[in-house]
Each structure stands twice: as structure tokens, then as C-alpha cells.
Amino acid sequence: DIQMTQSPSSLSASVGDRVTITCRASQSIINYLNWYQQKPGKAPKLLIYAASSLQSGVPSRFSGSGSGTDFTLTISRLQPEDFATYFCQQSYSAPQWTFGQGTKVEMK
Amino acid sequence: QVQLVQSGAEVKKPGASVKVSCKVSGYTLTELSIHWVRQTPGKGLEWMGGFDPVDGETVYEQKFQGRVNMTEDTSTDTVYMELSSLRSEDTAVYYCATLHYYAPGWIFNFWGQGTLVTVSS
Numbered sequence: 533d534i535q536m537t538q539s540p541s542s543l544s545a546s547v548g549d550r551v552t553i554t555c556r557a558s559q560s561i562i563n564y565l566n567w568y569q570q571k572p573g574k575a576p577k578l579l580i581y582a583a584s585s586l587q588s589g590v591p592s593r594f595s596g597s598g599s600g601t602d603f604t605l606t607i608s609r610l611q612p613e614d615f616a617t618y619f620c621q622q623s624y625s626a627p628q629w630t631f632g633q634g635t636k637v638e639m640k
Numbered sequence: 641q642v643q644l645v646q647s648g649a650e651v652k653k654p655g656a657s658v659k660v661s662c663k664v665s666g667y668t669l670t671e672l673s674i675h676w677v678r679q680t681p682g683k684g685l686e687w688m689g690g691f692d693p694v695d696g697e698t699v700y701e702q703k704f705q706g707r708v709n710m711t712e713d714t715s716t717d718t719v720y721m722e723l724s725s726l727r728s729e730d731t732a733v734y735y736c737a738t739l740h741y742y743a744p745g746w747i748f749n750f751w752g753q754g755t756l757v758t759v760s761s
């Protein structure tokens with residue numbers, strides 16, 4: 533199985549901050565990498581697919597980059613509604629999918 | 641727009657089975673590939689299995705093989721996930737989600753609201 537490791541597991545930030553979350557795959561997954569946002573009591577919501585493509589309706593302050601084994605999710609200017617947990621997910625080893633353990637973005 | 645509505649919370653004893661349903665609306669089941677993902681505090685999000693649109697078969701994550709069974713009723717556009725021999729570690733929120741191909745890979749695009757399954761003696 534391909535293991536996905538996110539860092540940090542949590543971070544504290546303020547509104548307006550630039551936030552960066554990383555995700556590392558245990559082997560190359562080219563750009564088969566998706567990012568999800570999850571708020572308490574809700575299902576995950578797709579933000580970015582194919583490492584850098586923004587899902588329709590997602591604000592442009594979210595961006596993704598990377599290829600191979602190392603990927604990054606960036607929130608350019610954190611907004612109050614962005615405090616949530618973020619997960620990466622690989623879709624390279626279809627039909628076996630794995631997720632990162634999550635990064636919780638908390639208010640400083 | 642696809643909507644997935646899951647059945648309500650369950651409390652089960654160790655060794656029992658649970659069957660969670662996921663009703664689809666907005667599309668018919670034959671147009672979709674439905675998968676199950678669970679979320680536990682300890683292990684985060686775990687993919688359990690679902691319908692593989694490439695092979696046309698249901699596939700399961702190896703750790704659940706022999707304990708999970710996913711079925712569908714196309715007459716009611718409802719998918720079911722049954723997990724047997726429950727243990728405390730199976731306490732989790734179980735989600736159904738649609739799998740879509742977005743080149744070059746696959747995404748879980750639409751999700752149910754989640755079903756909390758608690759395993760406790």
C-alpha cells in the first residue's frame with residue numbers, strides 16, 4: 533500500500549496568514565494527489581485534484597503544487613471559514629485509495 | 641447534483657454485524673460508482689471498498705476482506721455496507737461517497753452525511 537504522511541498534524545494560525553501543509557507519498561504517485569477539507573461533523577469536501585487543479589467553486593486562495601512524492605497545499609490568506617482539517621489522498625494505486633492522517637488548522 | 645443520504649446511528653455489541661444504507665438521488669445507481677470510507681480518531685480516513693467501474697466488480701481493502709459486504713438495490717438506488725464480527729476498533733463514522741474519474745486520477749466527489757457506528761458491550 534502507498535502510505536501518505538502529512539505534516540504538521542496541527543498548526544495554529546491567524547486570519548490573513550499564509551498557511552502551508554505538506555503531504556509525502558511513500559512512492560512516486562506522479563500527480564495523482566487530491567486535497568479535501570473537513571469541518572467538524574461534516575463530510576470531507578474536495579478542494580484540489582490532480583495536485584494543482586482547483587475544484588469548481590473553491591476559492592482561489594487555495595492552491596496545490598508538487599509531483600512525485602512531495603506535495604503542498606497552500607492557503608494564501610487564511611479566512612475564518614478555513615479553520616478545518618485538511619486531508620490528502622492518492623489515486624495512483626487504483627482501485628486502492630489511501631489518505632493522509634490529516635492536518636488540523638486552528639485559530640491562534 | 642448527486643445527493644447521498646445515509647441511515648442513522650447504530651450501537652452494536654462486539655461480535656455483532658451492522659448494515660448501513662446509502663440512498664442516491666439526482667442520478668441512478670447504474671451511473672455511479674459508490675465507495676465506503678470510514679473515519680476513526682486513531683486512523684483518520686480509511687477507504688473500505690466500493691464498485692470499481694473499470695472492472696465492473698466490487699473491490700475491498702484487504703484488511704476488511706471476509707468481514708465486509710457491499711451490495712446494491714438498483715430498484716431503490718440504495719447501496720448497503722455490512723460489516724460483521726464487530727470489535728471496539730470498528731467504532732467510527734462510516735461515509736458513502738461517489739468515485740469519479742477526473743483525469744488523470746480519481747476523486748471522491750460527493751459524500752453522504754456519515755453514519756456513526758458505536759461498538760460497545
